[in-house]
Amino acid sequence: MHQDSESNGAADGAANGKDGHSRRLTDEEFERYSRQMIVPGMGKEGQLRLINSRILIIGAGGLGCPAAQYIAGAGVGTVGLVDGDVVDKSNLHRQVGHATSRLGMKKVDSLIVHLRGLNPLPTYVPYAFPLDAQNAADIVAQYDVVVDCTDNPATRYLISDVCVLLRKPLVSAASVQKSGQLIVLNCPPTPQGVVDATPRAAPCYRCCFKKPPPPGSMVSCGEAGIMGPVVGMMGVAQAGEAIKIIASALHIPPDPSSSVSPETNLGQPTLLIYSYDLASGVGPYTFRALKMAGRRKTCFACGEGSTLTLEGIRAGSPNYEQFCGLATTTNQTRLPPGDRITASAYHAAATRGELPPHVLLDTREREHFSFGSIDGAVNVPFGQLLVAAAAIKRDGAPAETILPFPAERSGGALPDDAPVFVVCRRGLDSQEAVEKLRELGVDNGGKRKIMDIIGGMKAWRDEVDPTFPFI
CATH class of the missing domain: 3.40.250.10 (Rhodanese-like domain)
Structure with a gap:
């Protein structure tokens, strides 16, 4: 793991308490974030929380680029970026944090070049390799909120499981062709096995999607195509949710011995679905919000009696690729x-x-x-x-x-x-x-x-x- 060597006022404030109330905003920060701080509900306190926070963005592609831009622009103190891929010309119509001049460059490094030009104050931490069962917990543990911008179900289940065990809020999104979806999970973070909190504990990814989609139904952007504005909308929405979680202190786990306070709850979990039809002329795009249930008592990851552990994940249990059927689809030969x-x-x-x-x-x-x-x-x-x-x-x-x-x-x-x-x-x-x-x-x-x-x-x-x- 490579730590950005640049230090700045935002990073220095992290030592002054979770909310940073003992830290003063610099003149640069006042000027840069003033329009944001005057929004009702933000103020100086919310901005200080952002400056003293750490957000991890997993995936530096179509979702990760717009999410990272607005998270960095908002003044989050430390932004971690995970992606093992390099910039390809076919990425550029939607992955707006990259550029033609950076083709072939590692995506995390390319995106950091872009983000520094937007806002040099945050600390940017690149992880130029894929997230996997062996490194996920070590990386996620260093951050307050995780933003899942990946594009495959096996990694989504892995990220969610680790977030449950480490009690990290998770903002998850996906997009393909002309539609996208977004959901906030495990927020506020609740201990594994606690289901009947007041109000009901927020679900994890497994609560909402107990079974992965059939392997044959999953198509990549390379197979199915993707419209840039669609994935961009989802990435921007992810940034908005992550900023809201930090500014409202929803990322701070409640006392395990007490129930979750209604004042710190996001309300009933909602799956936001966005789509539009290219063939409909000037017709409007559509947003739909589907109400989701809370934690399931029988959930494999967060439910009562769950045996999921970080040690087990590192040891290969569960096997995420096998669970999602990828072991068979990666086998190229089905016929004699x-x-x-x-x-x-x-x-x-x-x-x-x-x-x-x-x-x-x-x-x-x-x-x-x-x-x-x-x-x-x-x-x-x-x-x-x-x-x-x-x-x-x-x-x-x-x-x-x-x-x-x-x-x-x-x-x-x-x-x-x-x-x-x-x-x-x-x-x-x-x-x-x-x-x-x-x-x-x-x-x-x-x-x-x-x-x-x-x-x-x-x-x-x-x-x-x-x-x-x-x-």
């Missing part, structure tokens, strides 16, 4: 070798005219397909294929109706043994599509070969056509 063909082998056979009449099924989303495809491919997005498969099973329609036909053969029927080749973006969805087609009986009892093109369109670019616009 005889059911797969390389992109180069398919291209060579097609070029030599060795392939019989067949269907080449491209299961990428239409937006991906529009940038380019293999000659003769027909597009049936993976989600649409799954819906069609479910309808066939429900209605008893012939299995072959799920297969599209190339335009030049729109009036014909494929021979019973005509093969089907399936391609996707990187070679995962196509394997599941092959299995689904066989499950429906499209293989005609083994007469028709259904094959996956290994590695998808990325392999096509790497092995066949380096000019192919893979995104």
Whole structure:
């Protein structure tokens, strides 16, 4: 871990008490934060709490950049940033703390350059590596509030579990395509196992999301896409919640021997959902607030009788990747070798005219397909294929109706043994599509070969056509 060597007045104030009442604001701080301090409910006391606080932001991407900007701008004394990734050109449309001039730079270092230009007073602490079960507790323990700006469920469960055990408030958000969500968890922080506080103790991530989403349903921004303003809205909202928690002293754990005071409670936990429709013209975006329940008595992490410990987490119990099904999805091979063909082998056979009449099924989303495809491919997005498969099973329609036909053969029927080749973006969805087609009986009892093109369109670019616009 690398500690920023610069010292400043904000860091010096941390020694003067949790709320910093014995510390005076400097002229620089008065001038910089004056518009913020005159907001009702903030004042000098709230600003001093911010100056003497430490906030950890996990993830320096689409959520982390706007969250960090407003947290640093507000005058939080120490801002920790965790991210092991580097800045890529595809990040820049939404990760507004980075710049073209810093491509290839570690994201935490790039973001700190940006934040220092915005506000040089805070101490910035970079952790240029991923958060994991071995280092999470040591890092989180040093901070008052944690802001989860990550993009995968395994890390979200890990962060929440550690925050429960260390009694840290957690501001969690997620965003993909045209929607996002945000929730404040474990605030005010309550000891593990305490459920029936007054009012009811705030939930953790496991209370709200007992089971992770199915592995196949989780798509990254690289697969599904992301609109910059959407993820930006969620990151800004995270900053607002973190600032509110610190300024209102909600991060200070209550006395374990007493119930939680209503005056220091955030109220009923709420899941905020934001979305908008690109196809709706000038129509408004929408916010929805869903009320969430408090802590669950049976929660694995924070409920009564929980056996979750920091020592167990470090030792690999629970196994977060296994819990979220990532151990199977990271295994690239689901099909036997005889059911797969390389992109180069398919291209060579097609070029030599060795392939019989067949269907080449491209299961990428239409937006991906529009940038380019293999000659003769027909597009049936993976989600649409799954819906069609479910309808066939429900209605008893012939299995072959799920297969599209190339335009030049729109009036014909494929021979019973005509093969089907399936391609996707990187070679995962196509394997599941092959299995689904066989499950429906499209293989005609083994007469028709259904094959996956290994590695998808990325392999096509790497092995066949380096000019192919893979995104």
